[in-house]
Amino acid sequence: MSDRFLKQLDLLGVQLEEEQQEQFFHFYELLVEWNKVMNLTGITDYEEVNEKHFVDSLALAKVMDLRRVDRIIDIGTGAGFPGIPLKIVFPHLEVVLLDSLRKRVHFLDEVIQKLGLQKISTLHGRAEDYARMPEYREKFDLCVSRAVANLAVLSEYCIPYVCVGGYFVSYKSGNIDEEIKQAGTSIRVLGGNLEAVEKFCLPQSEIERSFVKICKESSTKNKYPRKAGVPGKNPIL
Structure with a gap:
């Protein structure tokens, strides 16, 4: 493994055992191999x-004690970020990866199988649909999303999955102050409370990262999330 990678993780308080190092390298190989035939990432x-996928995914360890988390769902996971790196480093986690593109879900299933990961599953479909199902609604200690979407929209996708007392953490970058302000109504209506916005640079880099940390204080009303497609077109503002 790259010494720089291991040093960056060490600065996050994350150390890898040999098997975990091998899993990350194998994950990289699968990502590059599958990326030749489908669009998984512009970074190879x-x-x-x-740095931009693995360290970034694991930077969550700066703001959450993941040893106290049991069940996590990653909404709009794409090529498995941040869900798979979190699973590799914190193997006790029960992880669900949700994505709307079937081909990406096939890739994720291959990664899970080849890396020998346990207690991790994939869902193909829309976040709005699964959030209304009893087996997923308010069943997770933590919901994460690194998806590129407005925070007001992401809140409606994600907060319904979180149990009362749990957290939704959105990975953001750049100037997000106005976006956070606009999302205030959505967060409150859905039962959340904006607890903190943690801004920092990834270790040994100039890459800016913000974590928007939302605590679920009350159950989400049954009418949310609205049907698929509506949150994106008509956010709660």
Whole structure:
């Protein structure tokens, strides 16, 4: 493994055992291999994948004690970020990866099988649909999303999955102050409370990252999320 990668993780308080290092390298190989035939990522350089996908995913450890989390869902996971890196480093987690593109879900299933990961599953479909199902609604200690979407929209996708007392953490970058302000109504209506916005640079880099940390204080009303497609077109503002 890259010494830089291991040093960056060490600065996050994350140390990898040999098997975990091998899993990350195998994940990288599968990502590059599948990326030749489908669009998974625009980043394929080894060091860049380590930093911009793996380290970035694991930066969550700066703001959440993941040892106290049992069940996590990753909404709009794409190529498995942040869900798979979190699962590799914190194997006790029960992880669900949700994505709307079937081909990406096939890739995720292959990664899970080849890396020998346990207690991790995939869902193909829309976040709005699964959030209304009893087996997923308010069943997770933590919901994460690294998806590129407005926070007001993401809140409606994600907060319904979180149990009361749990958290939704959105990975954001750049100037997000106005976006956070606009999402205030959505967060409150859905039962959440904006607890903190943690801004920092990834270790040994100039890459800016913000974590929007939302605590679920009350159950989400049954009418949310609205039917598929509506949150994106008509956010709660």
